[in-house]
Amino acid sequence: MNSYGLTDRSYPSKPTDVYLFATCLIDQFTPQAGLDTVKLLEREGIRVHYPEQQTCCGQPAHSSGYPDEARSVALAQLNLFIEPWPVVVPSGSCGGMMRTHYPHLFADDPELHAKAMALADRIYELSEFLVHVVNFNHEDIGEACTIALHTSCHARRQMGVHETSAALLDSLDKVQVKEQARIEECCGFGGTFALLYPDISEAIATDKVASIKNTGASCVVSADCGCLLNISGRSAKQDELSGCKQPSLPGEHLASFLWRRTNGGAA
Amino acid sequence: MNKVVHLHPMDDFKARSKAVLDNAGQRKNFRGAMDFLQAKRRAQFPDQDEMQGLRELGASIRRYSLAHLPRLLEQLEANLTANGVQVHWAQNGPEANAIALKIAQRVDAKRIIKGKSMVSEEVGFNHFMEAAGIEAFESDMGEYIVQLAGEAPSHIIMPAIHKTKQEIAQLFAEEIPGVAYTEDVDALIQIGRRVLRRKFAEADIGLSGVNFTVAETGTLCLVENEGNGRMCTTVPKVHIAITGIEKVVEKLEHVPPLLSLLTRSATGQAVTTYVNMISGPRRPDEKDGPQEVHLILLDNGRTQAYADDELRATLQCIRCGACMNHCPVYARIGGHAYGTTYPGPIGSIISPHMLGLDTTFPLAFASTLCGACSEVCPVKIPITDILVRLRNEAQARPETEEATLRGSGAARTLAASTAWGMWAQVYSKSGLYKLASWFMSRGRALSPSEQGAWTRSRTPLVPASKRLRDLMKDHKS
Numbered sequence: 001m002n003s004y005g006l007t008d009r010s011y012p013s014k015p016t017d018v019y020l021f022a023t024c025l026i027d028q029f030t031p032q033a034g035l036d037t038v039k040l041l042e043r044e045g046i047r048v049h050y051p052e053q054q055t056c057c058g059q060p061a062h063s064s065g066y067p068d069e070a071r072s073v074a075l076a077q078l079n080l081f082i083e084p085w086p087v088v089v090p091s092g093s094c095g096g097m098m099r100t101h102y103p104h105l106f107a108d109d110p111e112l113h114a115k116a117m118a119l120a121d122r123i124y125e126l127s128e129f130l131v132h133v134v135n136f137n138h139e140d141i142g143e144a145c146t147i148a149l150h151t152s153c154h155a156r157r158q159m160g161v162h163e164t165s166a167a168l169l170d171s172l173d174k175v176q177v178k179e180q181a182r183i184e185e186c187c188g189f190g191g192t193f194a195l196l197y198p199d200i201s202e203a204i205a206t207d208k209v210a211s212i213k214n215t216g217a218s219c220v221v222s223a224d225c226g227c228l229l230n231i232s233g234r235s236a237k238q239d240e241l242s243g244c245k246q247p248s249l250p251g252e253h254l255a256s257f258l259w260r261r262t263n264g265g266a267a
Numbered sequence: 268m269n270k271v272v273h274l275h276p277m278d279d280f281k282a283r284s285k286a287v288l289d290n291a292g293q294r295k296n297f298r299g300a301m302d303f304l305q306a307k308r309r310a311q312f313p314d315q316d317e318m319q320g321l322r323e324l325g326a327s328i329r330r331y332s333l334a335h336l337p338r339l340l341e342q343l344e345a346n347l348t349a350n351g352v353q354v355h356w357a358q359n360g361p362e363a364n365a366i367a368l369k370i371a372q373r374v375d376a377k378r379i380i381k382g383k384s385m386v387s388e389e390v391g392f393n394h395f396m397e398a399a400g401i402e403a404f405e406s407d408m409g410e411y412i413v414q415l416a417g418e419a420p421s422h423i424i425m426p427a428i429h430k431t432k433q434e435i436a437q438l439f440a441e442e443i444p445g446v447a448y449t450e451d452v453d454a455l456i457q458i459g460r461r462v463l464r465r466k467f468a469e470a471d472i473g474l475s476g477v478n479f480t481v482a483e484t485g486t487l488c489l490v491e492n493e494g495n496g497r498m499c500t501t502v503p504k505v506h507i508a509i510t511g512i513e514k515v516v517e518k519l520e521h522v523p524p525l526l527s528l529l530t531r532s533a534t535g536q537a538v539t540t541y542v543n544m545i546s547g548p549r550r551p552d553e554k555d556g557p558q559e560v561h562l563i564l565l566d567n568g569r570t571q572a573y574a575d576d577e578l579r580a581t582l583q584c585i586r587c588g589a590c591m592n593h594c595p596v597y598a599r600i601g602g603h604a605y606g607t608t609y610p611g612p613i614g615s616i617i618s619p620h621m622l623g624l625d626t627t628f629p630l631a632f633a634s635t636l637c638g639a640c641s642e643v644c645p646v647k648i649p650i651t652d653i654l655v656r657l658r659n660e661a662q663a664r665p666e667t668e669e670a671t672l673r674g675s676g677a678a679r680t681l682a683a684s685t686a687w688g689m690w691a692q693v694y695s696k697s698g699l700y701k702l703a704s705w706f707m708s709r710g711r712a713l714s715p716s717e718q719g720a721w722t723r724s725r726t727p728l729v730p731a732s733k734r735l736r737d738l739m740k741d742h743k744s
Contacts, residue, residue, distance in 0.1 A: 022735050024694070024704075026735055027704065027734050027735040027736060028704050028707060028708065028730050028731065028734060029728060029729075029730060029731060030731065031731050031733060031734055031735035031737075031738050032731075032738075034735035034738070034739075035735065035738045035739070035742060038739070038742065050735075050736075050739050052697070052736055052739075053697035054697070055693075055694045055695070055697055055700040056694045056700075058694070060690070061687055061690065061691060062655065063636055063655060063658070064658065064662070064687065065631075065632075065655075065658030065659045065660075065661055065662030065663075065678065066659075066662060066684075066687045066691070067659050068691075069687045069688065069690065069691035070691075072691045072695040073691055073694040073695045075695065076694070076695040076696070076697065104652075153635070153636075153637035153638055153639070154638070156638075157637070157638035157639070157641070157642055158638065182302075184639070185595055185637075185639070186595045186635045186637035186639070188595065188635060189635065190634070190635025190636060190637070191636075193632070193634070193635045193636070194720065194721065195719065195720045195721060196632055196720075197281070197284070197632070197633060198720035198721075198723055198724060199281070199284060199285050199288050200284055200288065200596055200599055200600060200633070201635075201720075201724070202723070202724035203288050203294075203599045204595050204596075204599060204635070205724060205725075206724075229725075229728065230725065233721075233724075233725030233726050233728070234724055234725050236725070236726040237722075237724055237725050237726050240726065
C-alpha cells in the first residue's frame with residue numbers, strides 16, 4: 001500500500017484495445033514520446049485509441065487552489081473513455097491525478113463519482129502497463145550506454161510504480177543504469193511551484209542535475225515529461241551559461257528510449 | 268487595499284528563503300543534517316511490513332483519540348485532578364501565559380527553568396515572562412544555544428540544527444563569562460551543562476512540554492535525551508506542563524506504539540534516554556518531586572482544524588519532525604524561512620489554524636507536493652492532500668461560503684483567478700484547446716526566449732512543430 005492508500009492492484013491479461021491519454025505536455029512539447037508509446041503498444045498487438053478531444057488532466061489547477069477549474073477540465077476527460085478498455089498514461093503524475101484525485105474531485109456528485117472511480121480503476125502508467133500487463137520483453141539492439149533514471153514523485157508515491165521503470169531499463173542488456181544519490185528526492189518541478197518559487201525550485205533542480213551528472217550518466221530517462229523538462233532544461237541552462245555547446249545532460253522519455261533501443265531507430 | 272494585505276506574506280517568505288538559499292554554509296548544515304537524520308530513521312525501520320503495520324496502528328490510535336476528543340479531555344481533567352495535578356484551559360497564547368504568570372506570582376518565582384517545549388515557543392512564553400521580570404531559561408542544549416544566540420528554533424526536534432560547531436564555539440566564547448574558544452564538542456557540552464546545573468538548583472519553577480497525556484490514568488508522558496526534562500519536572504518546587512489539547516490518548520497501552528513511532532521517526536532512536544511518566548506532585552511519604560504540578564491545555568486554533576472533517580487529521584501529529592527531515596523544500600531553506608514556530612510540511616498545515624491563512628498562505632504553496640512528507644509521517648497524516656485543501660481555502664472567494672477558515676481567500680487575486688478561469692475554458696473545450704495549441708505549435712519560432720521564472724533557471728520551452736494529434740493523423744497502425 002502506498003501513502004495514498006492504494007493497495008497493490010491486480011492486473012488484467014493483455015487486452016486487444018487500450019485508450020491512450022497522452023497528456024498536454026506530450027501533445028505540445030514532446031509528441032514523439034506519445035507516438036513512441038503508441039508504437040510500443042501496437043507492437044504487442046494492441047489497438048491504441050486516441051480520443052482526439054483529450055486535453056489535460058486538470059492537475060495544474062488542482063495543485064494551485066482552483067478545484068472548480070480543475071473539475072471542469074477533468075470532467076471533459078471523464079467522458080472520453082467510454083469503452084471499458086484500460087487507459088494508458090505515459091506520465092505517473094497525470095496518471096496519479098486521474099487515479100487518486102478524480103474520485104475526490106467528484107465526491108459530491110454520485111453519478112460523476114461512480115464514473116471517476118470506474119475510470120481511476122482503469123488508469124495505468126505506461127511502465128506499469130508494459131511490465132505487468134504486456135510483459136515487455138525485447139532485444140536491446142542499441143549501442144552500450146550508461147544512463148540515469150529519474151522517477152517522478154507521483155509515479156513513485158501516488159502510483160507506486162517506480163520499480164517498473166527500473167525493471168524495463170534492466171531488461172535492456174546493453175544499458176547500464178547508474179543510481180544517483182538521493183534518487184527518491186523530488187527534482188523541484190512541482191508544476192506551478194517552479195513558477196511561484198523559482199529560487200527554491202532552482203536550488204532543488206540544480207542539486208538533482210548534479211547528482212545525476214555525478215554518476216557519469218550520458219542522459220537521463222524518465223517516464224514523466226514535467227520532470228524531464230525541468231532537469232534537462234536546468235542542465236541546458238547551465239551549459240548555456242558555461243559556453244558548453246553540447247547538452248551535457250540530455251533527457252529522453254522512457255517510451256522513446258525503449259522504442260529506440262528495441263527497434264533500431266526504424267519508424 | 269488587497270495588495271497591502273495580500274502581497275507582504277509572500278514577499279516576506281521569498282526574501283527569507285532567498286537569504287538561506289544564498290548562504291552556502293547554512294545550506295550545507297541543513298543538507299548534512301537531513302541526510303544524517305534520514306539515514307538514522309531508515310536504519311530504525313528495516314522491515315517495511317512492520318513499519319506499515321505500526322504506522323497504521325499509530326494512525327488509528329490518533330484518529331480514535333481525536334474522534335473522542337471532548338470526552339477524553341474531560342476524563343483527563345478528572346483523573347489529573349484526582350492525582351493532584353491542577354488543570355488549566357487556555358484558549359490562546361496570551362491566556363496560557365497569563366495562567367503561568369499567575370502561578371509564578373503566587374509562589375513569588377523569579378526564575379523558571381525550561382525543558383524543551385514547542386508549545387511554549389508557540390505562545391511566546393520566554394519573551395512574555397521576561398517582560399514580566401521573570402527569567403525563563405532554556406535547559407535543552409539546543410534550545411539553550413538558540414536562546415543564547417537570541418534566535419528561534421529552526422527545527423522542532425533539533426532547534427540549533429542550523430548552527431555549526433564553530434558558530435557554537437564562537438557563541439559560547441562570547442556569551443558565557445570565562446569560557447575560552449573551543450571546537451571540542453564534548454567540551455562545549457560540558458560548558459553548557461555546568462551553566463545549566465546551577466540554573467536547575469536556582470529555579471523556582473520548572474516548565475516542560477508534554478508528548479502525550481493519558482486520559483484514563485491522568486498521566487503526562489515526556490521523552491527526552493539529556494535528563495534536563497526530568498530535572499525540570501522534579502527539582503523545582505513547582506512544575507508547569509504546557510501542551511496542546513490534541514495530545515491526549517485514552518489508555519496507557521496507546522502510548523508504547525506512539526512512543527516507538529515518535530523516537531524512531533524523529534531521531535532514529537529505538538527509545539529515548541529518558542521516558543518520564545508524571546502522575547502528580549510529591550506525595551506525603553515522598554522525599555522529592557515538585558509540591559505543585561500544573562497542566563495548561565492550549566487550544567490556539569486547534570479547534571478550527573478539529574471542526575473540519577478533512578483538516579482534523581492535522582491534529583494527529585506527534586511532532587517527530589520526519590516530514591521536515593524528508594522535505595526537499597525544508598532541506599533547502601531551513602526552518603527560520605517559514606517564519607512560524609513550526610516549520611516544514613507540518614508547520615505549513617498547522618500554522619494557518621494558529622495564525623490565520625492571511626499571513627501563512629504562502630506556506631501552503633511552498634511544497635512541490637512530492638509526497639515525501641506523507642510517506643514518512645508515522646501517523647499517516649495526508650499532508651499533501653491537506654496542503655492542496657489549504658491552497659483551495661487560500662484561493663477561495665472570501666465573501667462566499669467556500670471560505671471556512673480564518674484568512675480564507677487571502678491568496679486570491681483578480682489577475683490569477685481570471686487567468687485560471689480562462690485556462691479552464693481552453694482546456695475543458697477541446698475545440699478551443701486544439702486552436703490554442705495549433706497556434707502555439709505554428710508560432711513556435713516566435714516562442715519567447717524569456718519565459719519569466721522558468722527561463723531564469725532553465726532553457727525556454729518550445730512547442731513541437733507537430734503536436735501529437737498531428738502525428739497521430741499521419742500514423743498508420
